[in-house]
Amino acid sequence: MTTTVDTLGASVAQHRSAELEQLIRTEPGRFRVLTGDRPTGRLHLGHYFGTLHNRVRLQDLGVETFVLIADYQVLTDRDVAENLSEYVEELILDHLAIGIDPERSTVFAHSAVPALNQLLLPFLSLVSVAELNRNPTVKDEIAHSRQSAVSGLMFTYPVHQAADILFCKANLVPVGQDQLPHLEITRTVARRFNERYGNGTPVFPQPDALLSEAPLLLGTDGAKMSKSRGNALALSATADETARRIRGARTDAERHITYDPERRPEVSSLVLLAALCEGGDPRQVADELGDGGGAALKRRVTEAVNERFAPIRARRAAYAQDRRLVRDVLRAGNERANAIADATLKDVRAAMHADY
Incomplete structure (x- = not known):
């Protein structure tokens, strides 16, 4: 080689x-x-x-x-x-x-x-x-x-x-x-x-x-998360905006959730995002979701993101007042x-x- x-x-x-x-x-x-x-x-x-x-x-x-x-x-x-x-x-x-x-x-x-x-x-x-x-x-x-x-x-x-x-x-x-x-x-x-x-x-x-x-996080359209693509989850987004963007994120037709970045990049990116926010392992997150499907995955990601970033968003809103x-x-x-x-x-x- x-x-x-x-x-x-x-x-x-x-x-x-x-x-x-x-x-x-x-x-x-x-x-x-x-x-x-x-x-x-x-x-x-x-x-x-x-x-x-x-x-x-x-x-x-x-x-x-x-x-x-x-x-x-x-x-x-x-x-x-x-x-x-x-x-x-x-x-x-x-x-x-x-x-x-x-x-x-x-x-x-x-x-x-x-x-x-x-x-x-x-x-x-x-x-x-x-x-x-x-x-x-x-x-x-x-x-x-x-x-x-x-x-x-x-x-x-x-x-x-x-x-x-x-x-x-x-x-x-x-x-x-x-x-x-x-x-x-x-x-x-x-x-x-x-x-x-x-x-x-x-x-x-x-x-x-x-x-x-x-970690490489994909945007809501399945491409690399980017400011210019309009596919990103902004730090400054509200909890409702985050939920709406994640609901619209691309997944795939398979119901069983797995962490397989090469074969299932969109699903795996969402699993990874939940794991990063929770401080856990993406494979464990996937195992816990099991046959829950895309809807359960998106709910988990939304909750994880909003919980992790709530203090940051609150501080940002306070700073923005001055x-x-x-x-x-x-x-x-x-x-x-x-x-x-x-x-x-x-x-x-x-x-x-x-x-x-």
């Missing part, structure tokens, strides 16, 4: 990720994490179980956490950034509701940190067009882009992400396996900058991937991010002998 280079890379990343998890538990202060989202719509349960709850976990373990609202990167795959102000506030509300504490985590917006974006210029000089062209993640994003032509922002997206990560000298980035090529560009940028300008003293760390074992608080959280985060970005840019200028 032939092992591909990509598989080898993923295998190494998985092994390193397991080591990092142990270190995080014993020495959380060694780490600084950068993570975030594009403000393109309401976050959903796929986001929660995929990344959001992990951010709170890392924060609560004592890892210094930066949450980026990547508003400039909305434009990578669309011509205009619609409803931007609203979506930025919605993102902040979702993070506050799930437990992100602005006293311990820095929540900030891309466009509000000029020094971060200025890092893009020297970073672009460190990678070739051929290297960007080979990036499989960019190829996939281009294939699914809403734009009629590939913009320069889309093409240089991985280098912009490198600026996001390195502006705060983050050394840990939670990613899925499909994002490893992006992170490798960041590591390349850091290494080459250090080699070219570091004079024996590294300016940037080469950040490690903290691989997520995020929009000034939301703006204050962002303003404070932007101030902190700017101070760090300015210091990093000063280091970069000094290393490049451009501090005149």
